[in-house]
Amino acid sequence: MYEMDRRDFIKLIGMGGAVIVMETGITEIVMEMGSSAGAATMPQETLTFIQLSDTHWGFNDPKINPDFAGTLKKAIAQINSMKSQPDFIIFSGDVTHSTDDPKERRRRMAEARDIIAGLNLKNVKMMPGEHDAGLDNGEAFQECFGKTHYTFKYKDVNFIVVDNASDSTSSIGDTQLEWLSAEMGKLEKESKIVIFTHRPLFELYPQWDWWTRDGAKAIDILMPYKNVAVFYGHIHQEHHHMTGHIWHHAAKGMLFPLPAPGSLPKRVQLPWDSAHPYRGVGYRSVVPKTDEYGYTLTEIPIAEV
Amino acid sequence: MKKNLLAIGGIAIAIALTLVAAPLLSQRLAAGSETQGSEQVIKITAKMFEFTPSKIKLKKGVAVILDFVSLDRHHGFDCSGIGIRTDIWPGQVNKQRVVPQKAGTHEFHCDRFCGDGHEGMSGEIIVEE
Incomplete structure (x- = not known):
C-alpha cells in the first residue's frame, strides 16, 4: 500500500512553494496553496501511481529552463526519497525533445532511459509523445522502450495506454481504435478504467494541436463505461475537463510550462522565472477513490532533495 | 538500318x-501566375518551420486559389476559419479554391508534426469586408 507520508508531504511544501491538493472526482475540488493546513488528509487507498510527463530530454534552452539537465534527475531523487513507493510510474510522452537526426533521437532516448533507470521503483511504464515518435512513426521509441499502446492491470484498476502521437496527424488511427474497442469489450461496464494518452482526446485547442483528430471516436468507445478517467500530458499544465461523465486530467510538464489554451497569440514556452524557480513544472501522484468514482490527485513541485 | x-x-x-x-x-x-482565369492565385510556401507568406489578406466573398508548396517535408495546413484543411507534400501540386465568407482574422497552422519548431509554424488570414 502506498500513502504519501505526512512528513514527506510537509517537506515538499517547505522545499518548493505551493503544493496543490486537489480532490478531483465527481464530488468536490479542494485546493490548499502553500500551507500544510489540511494536508494531513492524504489518501489511504491501496493503489497509487505517479504520472510524470513531457521530460523533453535533449531540450537545452537555458532561458526556458537553466536546469534542463538536472530537473528530471531532481524529480527522480525526490521520488526515490519517498518513504512509500507508488505501485508504478508512467511517463506520459515527450520523454525526449524532437530532433531530425535519427541517431541523435536514439541517443537522447538511451540517455533518458538510463536516467529513468535511476528510479528505485522498477515498475515504469513508458508511452510516446509526438516529440518522441511523430517524425518516424514511433520506430526509435519502440526500439528503446517497447510498445506504444498496451494494457495492464493493477489491483482492481484496468489501465489502457493509447498512442495518439506516433501518427503525425495527431490521430489514433482506425487500427488502434479497433484494438481499443476490443480491449474495452473485455471489461465490465462498472470496471475502473484509466486511459493514458499523450494528447487530449477532446478538442481542447486544435489551433495549438491540443486535440486528437479522431479523439471523438475514442471517447465514443469509452462512453458506455461508467468509471473512466483519461490522464494525458502534452499541454504542460494542469487541466481538468469532462466529456459526459469522463474526466480528462492533464499533467504539468517536467521542464517548462506552456500558456493557457489560446491565452497568447502563439503557443510558446513560458520563460524561466528566477524569482520562482521550477514554477509550473512538476508531476503528480494519483490514487483511485475507493468509495466513489474519481481520483485524488496530488500535484508535486520540483525541489532539491 | x-x-x-x-x-x-x-x-x-x-x-x-x-x-x-x-x-x-x-x-x-x-x-x-497571379491569376487563374479571373481568380487570384496565392502561392503559400511551407518549410520547416514557417509559412511564406505568414499573413494573407483576402476579400470577403471573393474567390481565390491557394497554391500550396512544400520545400522540404510533409506539412499540413489548417485554417478552420475559412474552412481549409489540407496536406502539403513536397513535389506535389496542391491548389485549393476558397471563397471566404467570414470577415476577421483567422489563424492557420501546420497540423502535421514536423519537428522542433512545429508548434510555431503558423500565420493568419485576414478577411476584409
Whole structure:
C-alpha cells in the first residue's frame, strides 16, 4: 500500500512553494496553496501511481529552463526519497525533445532511459509523445522502450495506454481504435478504467494541436463505461475537463510550462522565472477513490532533495 | 538500318518526354501566375518551420486559389476559419479554391508534426469586408 507520508508531504511544501491538493472526482475540488493546513488528509487507498510527463530530454534552452539537465534527475531523487513507493510510474510522452537526426533521437532516448533507470521503483511504464515518435512513426521509441499502446492491470484498476502521437496527424488511427474497442469489450461496464494518452482526446485547442483528430471516436468507445478517467500530458499544465461523465486530467510538464489554451497569440514556452524557480513544472501522484468514482490527485513541485 | 532505328528511337523518346513534361509545365506556369482565369492565385510556401507568406489578406466573398508548396517535408495546413484543411507534400501540386465568407482574422497552422519548431509554424488570414 502506498500513502504519501505526512512528513514527506510537509517537506515538499517547505522545499518548493505551493503544493496543490486537489480532490478531483465527481464530488468536490479542494485546493490548499502553500500551507500544510489540511494536508494531513492524504489518501489511504491501496493503489497509487505517479504520472510524470513531457521530460523533453535533449531540450537545452537555458532561458526556458537553466536546469534542463538536472530537473528530471531532481524529480527522480525526490521520488526515490519517498518513504512509500507508488505501485508504478508512467511517463506520459515527450520523454525526449524532437530532433531530425535519427541517431541523435536514439541517443537522447538511451540517455533518458538510463536516467529513468535511476528510479528505485522498477515498475515504469513508458508511452510516446509526438516529440518522441511523430517524425518516424514511433520506430526509435519502440526500439528503446517497447510498445506504444498496451494494457495492464493493477489491483482492481484496468489501465489502457493509447498512442495518439506516433501518427503525425495527431490521430489514433482506425487500427488502434479497433484494438481499443476490443480491449474495452473485455471489461465490465462498472470496471475502473484509466486511459493514458499523450494528447487530449477532446478538442481542447486544435489551433495549438491540443486535440486528437479522431479523439471523438475514442471517447465514443469509452462512453458506455461508467468509471473512466483519461490522464494525458502534452499541454504542460494542469487541466481538468469532462466529456459526459469522463474526466480528462492533464499533467504539468517536467521542464517548462506552456500558456493557457489560446491565452497568447502563439503557443510558446513560458520563460524561466528566477524569482520562482521550477514554477509550473512538476508531476503528480494519483490514487483511485475507493468509495466513489474519481481520483485524488496530488500535484508535486520540483525541489532539491 | 541502324541509323533509322536510332532516329525512330530518338523521336519516340522526344514524344514521350513532351507528353510527360507538358502537363507539369502547364501546372508550374499556372502556379507561378497571379491569376487563374479571373481568380487570384496565392502561392503559400511551407518549410520547416514557417509559412511564406505568414499573413494573407483576402476579400470577403471573393474567390481565390491557394497554391500550396512544400520545400522540404510533409506539412499540413489548417485554417478552420475559412474552412481549409489540407496536406502539403513536397513535389506535389496542391491548389485549393476558397471563397471566404467570414470577415476577421483567422489563424492557420501546420497540423502535421514536423519537428522542433512545429508548434510555431503558423500565420493568419485576414478577411476584409
